[in-house]
Amino acid sequence: MLDLRAISRDPEPAVAALARRKDGSDERLRAALAARERLNALIPERDEARAARNAGSEAIAQAKRSGEDASAAIAQMQAVSARVKELEPEIARLEEEFNQLQVTLPNLTDPTAADEDTPIREWGERASEGRDHLELAGAMIDMEAGSKTSGPRFAYLKGDLVFLELALVRWTLEKLRGHGFEPVIPPVLVKEEALFGTGFLPDTEQQIYRLADDPLYLTGTSEVPLASLHAGEIMDEVPRRYAGFSPCFRREAGAAGKDTRGIFRVHQFDKVEMFAFVEPDQSAAEHERLLAIEEEILQGLHIPYRVVNIAVDDLGSSAAKKFDLEAWLPSQQKFRELTSTSNTTAFQSRRLNIRYRPDGGKPEFVHTLNGTAVAVGRTLIALMENHQTGDGGVEIPAVLQEWGAPARLG
Structure with missing residues (x-):
């Protein structure tokens, strides 16, 4: 607001x-x-x-x-x-x-936000070709059973892919804890006030699942419950940083083709989300900090990517500025969105009435920021496609093997 x-x-x-x-x-x-x-x-x-x-x-x-x-x-x-x-x-x-x-009314755009999507930098070596994730995963991703049980764009993950996901999540949470984030498993059913407070209502109603018999909604990101964690409070300490792990639910549409093939764009997925409450004069620096952590994660997984300053006409209502990290997918020969981080300044805190008291003075609204540490499904895709071997297998990075991931898929 x-x-x-x-x-x-x-x-x-x-x-x-x-x-x-x-x-x-x-x-x-x-x-x-x-x-x-x-x-x-x-x-x-x-x-x-x-x-x-x-x-x-x-x-x-x-x-x-x-x-x-x-x-x-x-x-x-x-x-x-x-x-x-x-x-x-x-x-x-x-x-x-x-x-x-x-x-x-959406948030005011930051002067440094781009007028059109602007790549800033690129990391890693792009593979010139490769199989896609469904070919590599084989029976470990069962789209047919998911569709039979729940409808199109739902999937069963099986076998070693399950242990790879759990290792990825644990490795990420440990990394974030080392950066000062408190791990949280938040509720995924929230009241309308939580969605309004974060700017998803009124704005993205068409993407949100709503319960028929209760005044509750399924969240599309743990940003929503993490932002509401301190709703109505005068915080006694900032910065406060949280790392939320949760399933996420979205009714988002996707054009038939590569976007809706496999688990790239599904209605249910798991995610580790970063969320920060900071003093207003620190939010720009915090935004760069979240971006650096996202890059650190992708570099640790050896996934080629590029950073993009997102165009202002593609920002969500709460964001003043947003960076995307796009992973290189060899099967598509293009960069695809993997994670993002947004500075929402005081837009959400005004709606949720979250303030802090600077040096014992008059309470002021905090600034809030969010950033995807790991969107699990898309990260699994990027891992498989960028670490595939000539015989159709996938070599798993050693950092994940330390947390229970298999050394190899296939």
Whole structure:
């Protein structure tokens, strides 16, 4: 949520920041500010009229008790009452308009966010060819059984691939703990307030599974419950960093073809997510820190990748800036999105009312950031395709073998 009070003092920079999104949010901001300005003028007038009406009622009653002529007081009160009746529906209309506009406003874009997807750097050697992950995994990925049980784009993972996933998750969590992140297994069913607080509502309703009989939603990322961990609090310590491991659920669509083949784009997947609460002047540095950790993980797994500064018109509503790490997939001969990290500044903390007290002073809103450490399914794809051998097998990096992964698949 934006600080419209502060923005109203000098709206043009904020309008310009939203105009970069090319989604009409700059015009919605202008409309919200206009509604707010009109409310600021009408509400005091209504309150004064109400007070005058109350005072008039008392004056009329007093005149009648004293046997005096109350006709002038009655006429004045009738005029004031008529004005109150005019103002109240107009104020109610403006409040509804303002509230509807306010919740649709995305975060202001960071000046350093790109106008179009911009590769920054690349690491590792691209393989020139290779089999895809379904060919390499064979019976260890059973899409047919998943579809029979749950529908398209669900899968059973079997055999050594299960131990590879568990080793990948454990290795990642240990690495993150070494960077100061507290491991968390959060709830995956959340209330509407948690999704609204993180900016997924109203914005991505079409991607979210909702329970029919309870007011709960399945989360598409543990960012949602991790952000709500301190909702309504004045935090006693920042920075605070968490590493959440959870299954994730998304109804996202995908074009038929490589995106929907195998486990690249499925409705259920596991993920390790980083989440940080920091002081506002530290969020830019924290964003770079999360990006560096994501790169460290991919380098530790020897997965070739590139870093991309994501275009502002492709940012989610809560993000001011976002980096993607795209892994090289030999079977597709292209880079594909594997992880991302976003700086959401104070957008989520305002919605969730999460503050800290700097040096014992007045509470201020924290900044929040998120970053995918490991999207398990896609990382398994990148591991298999980039570590495949000529005989159709896959050599597993030694760092994962130390946590129970097999030395080889196939």
